Amino acid sequence: MNFEFSEDQNMLREQAQNFLRAKSDSKAVRRILESDTPYDEVLWKGMVELGWTGVTIPEAYGGIGLGHLELCVIAEELGRTLAPTPFSSSVYLATEALLQFGSEEQKQAWLPKLAAGEVIGTVAVGEGTKAVTQSNMQVTAKDGKLSGSKLPVADGDVADFAVVIAKDSEKAASLYLVELTASGVSRETVKTLDPTRSHASVTFDGAPGELLGAAGQGWSQLEKIFDRAAILFAWEQVGGAEASLQMARDYAMGRYAFGRPIASFQAIKHKLADMYIAHTLARSNCYYGAWALSTDAPELPLAAATARVSATEAFHECSKENIQTHGGMGFTWEFDCHLFYRRSKLLSLNLGSLPRWKDMLVTRIEESNLNQASQ
Numbered sequence: 431m432n433f434e435f436s437e438d439q440n441m442l443r444e445q446a447q448n449f450l451r452a453k454s455d456s457k458a459v460r461r462i463l464e465s466d467t468p469y470d471e472v473l474w475k476g477m478v479e480l481g482w483t484g485v486t487i488p489e490a491y492g493g494i495g496l497g498h499l500e501l502c503v504i505a506e507e508l509g510r511t512l513a514p515t516p517f518s519s520s521v522y523l524a525t526e527a528l529l530q531f532g533s534e535e536q537k538q539a540w541l542p543k544l545a546a547g548e549v550i551g552t553v554a555v556g557e558g559t560k561a562v563t564q565s566n567m568q569v570t571a572k573d574g575k576l577s578g579s580k581l582p583v584a585d586g587d588v589a590d591f592a593v594v595i596a597k598d599s600e601k602a603a604s605l606y607l608v609e610l611t612a613s614g615v616s617r618e619t620v621k622t623l624d625p626t627r628s629h630a631s632v633t634f635d636g637a638p639g640e641l642l643g644a645a646g647q648g649w650s651q652l653e654k655i656f657d658r659a660a661i662l663f664a665w666e667q668v669g670g671a672e673a674s675l676q677m678a679r680d681y682a683m684g685r686y687a688f689g690r691p692i693a694s695f696q697a698i699k700h701k702l703a704d705m706y707i708a709h710t711l712a713r714s715n716c717y718y719g720a721w722a723l724s725t726d727a728p729e730l731p732l733a734a735a736t737a738r739v740s741a742t743e744a745f746h747e748c749s750k751e752n753i754q755t756h757g758g759m760g761f762t763w764e765f766d767c768h769l770f771y772r773r774s775k776l777l778s779l780n781l782g783s784l785p786r787w788k789d790m791l792v793t794r795i796e797e798s799n800l801n802q803a804s805q
Contacts, residue, residue, distance in 0.1 A: 446507040454511040456766045462514040468628035474515045484545030492542035502665045502720045509669025514626035516585035522659040524551025527593045531643030549590040554580035571596040576634040586630030587619045602646035606639030624772035657734035661719035664741035671709045674748035674770045678755040705748045712744035735791035745774040
């Protein structure tokens with residue numbers, strides 16, 4: 431069994447590294463962080479021209495028809511460079527939702543535009559600080575009209591449409607495709623720990639929505655979308671974790687105290703070793719997730735939870751210890767350590783909190799064991 435990416439996929443990685451190294455260094459990230467610009471439009475345009483926004487979209491809909499393994503490669507490099515674009519919202523979530531549940535008419539209408547970068551999509555689920563469930567959901571749909579608010583919505587201030595989950599009866603919820611430029615929709619940018627990934631509050635007041643997928647199946651559909659996206663987010667987190675580890679190592683090797691590199695001190699060695707272990711474990715689980723995603727394997731839900739939990743913990747560990755390795759200077763604005771810590775905290779919440787995914791992991795392990803026992 432081959433646990434490595436193919437030669438063509440590694441060539442794609444090299445292309446991505448060269449492009450992002452030239453277009454998305456820490457100065458580019460800081461320009462977005464220190465301004466009111468929601469994302470790097472030049473970088474986004476370059477990604478579109480390279481075909482990244484259409485990697486998983488079939489050629490019949492204007493994409494390049496590769497696959498999810500190639501998207502995993504790109505995701506890791508985006509995480510490594512903290513690319514400030516709406517790529518994850520539009521590609522991992524909105525595009526995947528249309529591929530999985532869109533009608534032929536919806537695919538024809540939206541996928542070519544997504545592939546060409548003419549529109550940006552997102553998914554709207556959250557409704558404030560409490561976890562959204564079917565019983566406490568405030569956004570409702572009646573006769574194809576949505577009312578209520580979603581907060582926070584990743585890239586909701588720049589997206590052209592959103593896939594929104596809304597309660598259409600006391601016992602059911604459905605997914606709706608809503609154009610965010612239509613009447614009945616208002617949005618306001620909200621501040622987060624990492625402004626390089628913009629978020630917004632989106633309010634619907636009788637906004638027209640088009641049913642996406644089967645009515646009343648919104649929660650199961652959303653779970654499938656999130657499982658698939660979780661693996662891609664995990665690869666981003668692995669990329670960020672590796673960059674943090676490399677930054678800490680390089681600093682420790684070059685910083686001298688008492689006549690020798692601080693990397694020779696036991697306390698620093700232990701930090702770097704813990705970071706390496708967390709990153710390596712997460713990468714291993716991400717390979718498992720990439721396999722499950724690319725083959726649509728029955729193990730995908732378990733693989734998604736495993737990759738999500740380990741990658742979230744690894745990125746947090748590496749970004750945090752990177753700051754500690756840099757000492758007092760690591761906490762300052764001038765160093766780039768905080769950029770990775772910001773992103774690690776943001777990505778840890780994009781698809782639900784870490785405790786939620788840990789609970790799902792335990793549940794799915796139990797289900798897997800029961801299935802194996804019954805066979």
